[in-house]
Amino acid sequence: MAAVRARRSGGRAAEPARGKRRKTPAVSSYDNMPRLARIKLSGGLTPDDVQVTSKSLLVALTGAVLFVGIAVASAAWLGSSLFDAREAFARSADSAAAGVGFNIASVDVDATPGGPAITDARREEVRALIVPDGRRSILALEPNEVKARVESLDWVASARVRRLWPSTLEVAVERRQEYALWEEDGHVSVIDINGERLLAERAADHPNLPLIVGRGAGPAAEPLLQALESLPNVRSRLVQIVRVGDRRWNLELNSGAMVALPEEGAPAALARLESLHARYALLDRPVRQLDLRTPGQLAVRVHPTLAGGLNPLLGGV
Structure with a gap:
């Protein structure tokens, strides 16, 4: 009996006393506070509370732009024009991009x-x-x-x-390069090789350019201007190109001679004139007129002072 009592009493000693509960770890009321309340109690932000990264900056910038866009769209909805809304948004986005390093330097x-x-x-x-x-x-x-x-x-x-x-x-x-001067109705303009006016150029600044004269002569002179690029002897002696009847050209040389070009094939006639000069020094002779209007022929009118005298074209000097 004593042994039985001992076993029973030992079993009771091992069991917890009735009416007593197991204690749980105490939780601080500070940890249960909202984050904003903890910041106020601690007197400000701690380094752990503030973490700034490039990603967070980008997100902030994107958010700012979206906010401005929403504000602008709201203004447009309330009565502003759509154009003004787009312009305002574009300016805001432009300022934001410039602020992060994409400014025009x-x-x-x-x-x-x-x-x-x-x-x-x-x-x-x-x-x-x-x-x-x-x-x-x-x-x-x-x-x-x-x-x-x-x-x-x-x-x-x-x-x-x-x-x-x-x-x-x-x-x-x-x-665009200056190729000639164009005189039309008393006004002189600088033109390029296509005959288009260069309004920013002054004719007085280009006194050595050849002069093209006549209504509509500028654009029509393009084939001649291109041909003259490869004809240095003719080009260096050229003073002006005159449009005749809106169909053909006369050339005035610095010697005073006039060259009549055909209505068709004027660039080819100029090339022939260059060849004749290379063989006979034709452009340096005292002639008054050279007529190339007939294909394969050249009509020459000598200077009036040579009438009845030695003709330099026939071998004189």
């Missing part, structure tokens, strides 16, 4: 390799067209749009544009 303008040089004044004229009003970011400079604006200048033949990230724009300009 340099606009390099130069001539194309091997092309005519460009003056500083011409460079500034190009730069003035490149950057739209109120824009500060290179993202606002779309190459095709910049190219179109630059090529709208009358002295520009073509342009090449490229962006060098993050903040440089490079523009190569091929300028």
Whole structure:
């Protein structure tokens, strides 16, 4: 019996006392507080509370742009025009891009390799067209749009544009070259080889260019101007090209001689004149008129002072 009691009493001793519960670890009321409350109690933000990364900056910037876009769209909904809304959003996005390093730091303008040089004044004229009003970011400079604006200048033949990230724009300009002066209705203009006026050029600045005279003569002179490029003897003696009856040309040389060209095949007639000069020094002879209007023939009228005397065309000097 004693053993049985001992076993029973030992079993009771091993069991926890009735009416008592197991204690759980205490949880601090500070840890259960909201984060904002903990920041206020601690007196400010700790380094663990603030973590700034490039990703967070990008997200913040994107959020700012979206916020501005939503605000602008709301303004448009309330009565502003859609154009004003788009412009406001574009300006906001442009400012944001410029603020993170895509600002326009340099606009390099130069001539194309091997092309005519460009003056500083011409460079500034190009730069003035490149950057739209109120824009500060290179993202606002779309190459095709910049190219179109630059090529709208009358002295520009073509342009090449490229962006060098993050903040440089490079523009190569091929300028139209001055080939002649065109006198029409008493007004003299500078023209290129295509006969198009170069409004930015002054005739007084190009006194050595040949003069083309007559209504509509500028564009019509293109075949002659191209032919003269390979005829140095004729070109160096040329003073002016006169349009006759809106169908053919007369050339006046610096010797005072006049050359009548045919209505058809004027460039070929000029090439023949160049060949005759190479063989006979024809353009240096004292002649008054050279008529090339009949194919295969040359009619020559000598200077009046030679009438009845020695004719240099027949071997005299």
